[in-house]
Amino acid sequence: MMRFLAWTVFLLGCFYFLMPLVGMAEFSLRMRRGEYSLDAYAVVFADPRFWATFGYSLKLAGATILFGVLLVVPTAYWVRLKLPQARPFVEFVTLLPLVIPAIVIVFGYIRLYNTSSWLPMTGSALGTDILLTMGYATLALPYMYRAVDTGLRTIDVGTLTEAAQSLGAGWITILARIILPNVMVAVLSGAFLTLAIVMGEFTMAALLNRPAFGPFMQLIGANRAYEPPALAVIAFALTWGCMGLMQLATRLAKHERAKA
Amino acid sequence: MSYLTLNHLEKSFGANHVVKDFNLDIDKGEFVSFLGPSGCGKTTVLRMVAGFEMPSSGSIVIEGQDVTGLRANARNIGMMFQAYALFPNLTVAENVAFGLRVKGVARAERDARVAEMLALIGLPDLGARYPFQLSGGQQQRVALARALAPRPRVLLLDEPLSALDAKVRVSLRNEIRAIQQDLGITTIFVTHDQEEALSISDRIVVMNGGVADQVGTPFEVYNKPSSAFVANFVGTLNLFRGVLEVPASGVVRLGEVLVKLGRAVDRPRGAAVTLALRPEAVHLGRDPAREVTLPARIDQVHFLGSVIRIRVGAAGTQVNLDTFNRPDTPPPPVGSQTEISAAAADFILLEE
Ligand SMILES: Nc1ncnc2c1ncn2[C@@H]1O[C@H](COP(=O)(O)OP(=O)(O)OP(=O)(O)O)[C@@H](O)[C@H]1O
Ligand SMILES: [Mg+2]
Numbered sequence A: 001m002m003r004f005l006a007w008t009v010f011l012l013g014c015f016y017f018l019m020p021l022v023g024m025a026e027f028s029l030r031m032r033r034g035e036y037s038l039d040a041y042a043v044v045f046a047d048p049r050f051w052a053t054f055g056y057s058l059k060l061a062g063a064t065i066l067f068g069v070l071l072v073v074p075t076a077y078w079v080r081l082k083l084p085q086a087r088p089f090v091e092f093v094t095l096l097p098l099v100i101p102a103i104v105i106v107f108g109y110i111r112l113y114n115t116s117s118w119l120p121m122t123g124s125a126l127g128t129d130i131l132l133t134m135g136y137a138t139l140a141l142p143y144m145y146r147a148v149d150t151g152l153r154t155i156d157v158g159t160l161t162e163a164a165q166s167l168g169a170g171w172i173t174i175l176a177r178i179i180l181p182n183v184m185v186a187v188l189s190g191a192f193l194t195l196a197i198v199m200g201e202f203t204m205a206a207l208l209n210r211p212a213f214g215p216f217m218q219l220i221g222a223n224r225a226y227e228p229p230a231l232a233v234i235a236f237a238l239t240w241g242c243m244g245l246m247q248l249a250t251r252l253a254k255h256e257r258a259k260a
Numbered sequence B: 001m002s003y004l005t006l007n008h009l010e011k012s013f014g015a016n017h018v019v020k021d022f023n024l025d026i027d028k029g030e031f032v033s034f035l036g037p038s039g040c041g042k043t044t045v046l047r048m049v050a051g052f053e054m055p056s057s058g059s060i061v062i063e064g065q066d067v068t069g070l071r072a073n074a075r076n077i078g079m080m081f082q083a084y085a086l087f088p089n090l091t092v093a094e095n096v097a098f099g100l101r102v103k104g105v106a107r108a109e110r111d112a113r114v115a116e117m118l119a120l121i122g123l124p125d126l127g128a129r130y131p132f133q134l135s136g137g138q139q140q141r142v143a144l145a146r147a148l149a150p151r152p153r154v155l156l157l158d159e160p161l162s163a164l165d166a167k168v169r170v171s172l173r174n175e176i177r178a179i180q181q182d183l184g185i186t187t188i189f190v191t192h193d194q195e196e197a198l199s200i201s202d203r204i205v206v207m208n209g210g211v212a213d214q215v216g217t218p219f220e221v222y223n224k225p226s227s228a229f230v231a232n233f234v235g236t237l238n239l240f241r242g243v244l245e246v247p248a249s250g251v252v253r254l255g256e257v258l259v260k261l262g263r264a265v266d267r268p269r270g271a272a273v274t275l276a277l278r279p280e281a282v283h284l285g286r287d288p289a290r291e292v293t294l295p296a297r298i299d300q301v302h303f304l305g306s307v308i309r310i311r312v313g314a315a316g317t318q319v320n321l322d323t324f325n326r327p328d329t330p331p332p333p334v335g336s337q338t339e340i341s342a343a344a345a346d347f348i349l350l351e352e
Helices: A002-028 A039-046 A048-082 A084-099 A102-113 A125-153 A157-166 A171-182 A184-200 A203-207 A213-223 A227-252 A254-258 B042-050 B092-103 B107-120 B136-148 B166-183 B194-200 B218-223 B228-233
Strands: B004-013 B016-026 B031-035 B057-062 B077-080 B154-158 B186-191 B203-208 B211-216 B238-246 B251-254 B257-260 B272-277 B292-303 B307-314 B317-324 B337-342 B348-350
Touching: A002 A227, A039 A227, A048 A084, A048 A125, A048 A157, A048 A171, A048 A184, A048 A213, A084 A125, A102 A125, A102 A203, A125 A184, A125 A203, A157 A171, A157 B077, A157 B136, A171 A184, A184 A213, A184 A227, A203 A213, A213 A227, B004 B042, B016 B042, B016 B211, B031 B042, B031 B166, B031 B194, B042 B077, B042 B154, B042 B186, B077 B136, B092 B107, B092 B136, B107 B136, B136 B166, B166 B194, B186 B194, B194 B218, B203 B218, B203 B228, B211 B218, B211 B228, B228 B272, B228 B348, B238 B317, B251 B272, B257 B292, B307 B337
Parallel strands: B031 B186, B031 B203, B077 B154, B154 B186
Antiparallel strands: B004 B016, B004 B057, B203 B211, B238 B251, B238 B272, B251 B257, B272 B348, B292 B307, B292 B337, B307 B317
């Protein structure tokens, strides 16, 4: 009886989550009257702006991940090793981006770094891209920090550090050869979350006026009928692909098998 | 000229004065154990030698070089930890090679050294495994190989056996000792297991409350403990409280019996003194070769196989003694009256 109830609830849940997706996917296939086709996808893929914005966002996502890892891994490591009493404070700081809306952050950027400011970052495309990367890194910070910090919890940071030091290693070697590889799975899950966030982000890119994927999706959505659901399906596939890669990374890390 | 010298080392954590005026000279190739109860500062001294803690004052000299201010990674000191200190992301061979890679040793030489080390610890075929695929004892062997691979000047071991089960512990400690003697590497070994310290050390430092109470060979520390603490901590002891009757010839009264130590005691006449006897120095029954005889009553008999441990009441205290099992003599019945005897020279006079 309990089993039956559990299955009923589970199926209802699946129905609730899957129906809109199925409906959307089905709708995206109906561009051609009276039959299913991939025309909407063909239109999307034929649009040069799709590839341009997609590529641009991908590049920025890469930069964001790189910057995020270089910022978060040493920080989380240092806090665990030397400043354990500061952990609640650091965690609070890393959670702030969840509370402060992106629009506030980007307006802050524009005020601070506009063309008549002391550091006119928005004056050039490169400067604005750097600004946007910083913004993305801020948005991804809560996820990245949490993932890495959880990863660090599974190893004895203090002892491993001292073991490496007694073997002659300096900080860079310890971080690159011991700490980073041991939290690689956590870093990858943080990275894929970051990728998903960056690919869908709209506010910052739009307000900084950069040709990112988010604003492109919004533009299409406002003007077309069949292409937006096709784009949404592509975006979902991308996210799920990321999650699959996260799983794969966990599976492939040989020394992680012991923990699983 | 000693190889490793600790001069007046002091360490405080805030108001907590953990190590007090610690002095020690260690010769090249010597195996020295730090023995003491939990919290006495053994690990702290070791970590100062390794460079993980800065002494509050005092200095550490290795091969005539003052290393007190040197960072841990510049000291060339090998360290083996209690447990779980292998790098989990590296294979056994990569773990052992780590120190060599950091030093920039060329590939071929590195591989040769790793093979040599793995052979030394008796695990020549496990180079490709990851630490989680090894038993606790194997992991500690690899940790030893990793510490030794870069040819450190000093090897430090902080209770490396305490996480292992009893059998492995004994075999591995003998192996560590054999390897240490083989390589002639100067070693400090921290333990709170007196048997471990006694069995493998050249010298033992018995620590108490951050102070080195006694430094000596296992034989000296066991047979001539310099303080009541050392006597109690190393091995089991029977304590007798008595009164000093004749300081010049060392006559002590224990109840009705006079014990003639046959050596001068630097204490005033009538002073309360504590005498100690090891269980193996007490003989059940009268023995013409032993000067001191005390009446006793059998309280407990523990048959341990080759050894019988008997507890008797004598001179107003409880005395443990060990006798060897003999198939033709059954142990005495509990409650019976008997005598115990001991040689005057076996009595240890404890400093107060
Ligand atoms: N980083 C530290 N901060 C504050 N106090 C410390 C620190 N490290 C050690 N202590 C204190 O110093 C004292 C000695 O510690 P230590 O670890 O040297 O003892 P130990 O002899 O190694 O004991 P055990 O046998 O339990 O390992 C303890 O009272 C401990 O609480
Ligand atoms: Mg300790």
